[in-house]
Amino acid sequence: MPFTQLPFKKTVSTVTLAFVLSGSPFNAVSFAQSADAPTADVSSANNASVSETVQGLIDSAMAGSYGYDITRDLTTEIGARMAGTEAEARAREWTVEKFKEIGLQNVRIEPFTVPGWERGVETAEVVSPFPQTLFITALGGSVATPEEGITADVVYFPTFEDLESAPEGGLDGKIVFISGRMEKAPDGAGYGPANRKRRSGATEAGKRGAAAVVIRSVGTDSHRFPHTGQMRYAPDVEPIPIGALSGPDADQLERMLKNQEEVELKLVLTPKSVGDLPSGNVIGEIVGTERPDEIVLISGHLDSWDLGTGAIDDGAGIGISAGAAQVILEAGLKPKRTIRVVAFGAEEIGLKGGFAYVEAHKDELANHVLATESDFGAGLVYEVQSGVTEGEGVLKAMASAMSIPFAEGKTTNGGPDIGPMANEGVPTMRFQQDGTDYFDLHHTPDDTFDKIDPKEMAQNVAAFATMAWMASEAETDFRADK
Incomplete structure (x- = not known):
């Protein structure tokens, strides 16, 4: 299994990308096409430009420390962020400022309340x-x-x-x-x-x-x-x-x-229950240029348990999703669809942020094109899982472009906080990470920033950035009823 090597080392085939962006049905020939083979059938300058764009995103993410830096700062400046606490409130304000700093638009907090509990x-x-x-x-x-x-x-x-x-x-x-x-x-x-x-x-x-x-x-x-x-x-x-x-x-x-x-x-x-306390989801966007109402959603959850500093669960997810958006923004790309970054609140106590998001956005869930969450640490991505009813060939082509195996026969709800919207029909996908050691640290005082490998996190950021941009450009729908 490809846990010990970093993918994204090959040049992306323009044939593969042509299938992705055109929304054409999956064709195995696209995967057999090497970067150096003839590409007469889809060899336009535009396709070459697409290939260069995707390779540029991958190279920038792998060379940088986007997600690593965001996670380091969150876990250092805020620390543990238990749902409903003053620390989670500070984390929301911190995330607002971070989202604005990296260039996201329409940054806001969508509040809700949660049952408070103190150790x-x-x-x-x-x-x-x-x-x-x-x-x-x-x-x-x-x-x-x-x-x-x-x-x-x-x-x-x-x-x-x-x-x-x-x-x-x-x-x-x-x-x-x-x-x-x-x-x-x-x-x-x-x-x-x-x-x-x-x-x-x-x-x-x-x-x-x-x-x-x-x-x-x-x-x-x-x-x-x-x-x-x-x-x-x-x-x-x-x-x-x-x-x-x-x-x-x-x-x-x-x-x-x-x-x-x-x-x-x-x-x-x-311990004691302390009544209702404030929580909330933090949202920022790269607004689409052609179809701004159609949304590609990437996310992590902002809260953590109180014993550690919430680095693998789930500061890493915040770093990966926000870092991916930062890579796209710094590349100067303007996606056709809106890429929405969500830092969910109060996941640990029952997916409260995920359910609150569905309630707040129920009228626009039909416009959510694809959604995913990073909530399994920062280990290497080793496969792509699908939760779509249509357009699975596009996900397969995306996986090929990123040199990550596609998980045939497996399905996903996209991640814990994505589950509530998946239940409402939102198409999903997920990058499966190597979590062999994840539960050595999970929900313990040992969940701290030193456990994160910067190169492994960079690979996650590269995967998220590439997927988010390619999904924003793809001429396809992922729903059976569209």
Whole structure:
């Protein structure tokens, strides 16, 4: 798999680009055409100019540090940006100024409100038989223990499915411990199955009378950093506190429980809900010259969890999408369609920004030509995924022009915040990044800027800039009903 090499090293074929910009059906011959082969059928000066333009975008992005610099400044000058906090508000104002600085037009904040939640004291300690401290963090949205904490025997469930299949009742007053390891994968495929315990562990344990829940962190590292993240309560189940143990501490507790009939744990978690708080999406545009009402949307999400500085999740996405727009602007290009850059707010607590965007733009969603989000760190892009119903050949030609494999038979909703608009019929695509190590850092204090490789981020910026410009120029629609 092409994780260890940077693509974009070949010259872009004018034949391939002719197919992209004309909207012609995909033809495999376009990919067989090398840069040095005859191009009599589409050899106009215009096609050569298009090829030079795309190669220029790629070269500029790869030689520069656009996304890297933006992410560095965001994570340094603002730091953590939890949804609804004063820090997220400062991040919005920072993004407005950054968007204006790089030359975007129609820069604005579209506000909405979110339920506020604040972290408090969070401690866990084994009381008996082997007294010691464990590293834990509350999950987003959790209710609190009593101020003095909860001390109770631990009941162990190796997986979430084991808890789910247990009879209701029988756990009165106990602290449930759900383990279950997440498997590493370049596409993060292990996240969904592992995340069930984080999302629904408190509900399932609450149904059975438990007093509290601790889970093995949803992550793939062996560091003593617990992973936070949002959880949910079912409306018909009494809410109970829930926290995540670091991987090594989950291992420690497992060893104790395998060798002892009873392990007593004291848990103190004192988060609190603080009512509705302001959030918002930040938007800037390169306004189209011929079809300004038609929109190509590129994005990341501005908020982060509070434990790290939100570099891979998702300062990188802000840097990649804004950096791509900056490359296009500095090249002096004037796209036919509008390229819209969105920094979504409050993604971490339930895609609040994505849903707010759909509500605010419901009357113009039909004019959204293509949408995508970068929200998986800054690792190398290794394939292009499609979520369109028409014009997939254009995406294949784009992928070829960028020397990135097209993922046959895979579909995408474009990214977390793009999901709500994809549900409304907006065509999507996504650049799949190598996320093998992403969940070592995700939602932990270790999510910091030093984890980002500048060359890998430059490759992402090159991909986004090339795709956004080519989609803005393509004479095609990506919807089945157009």
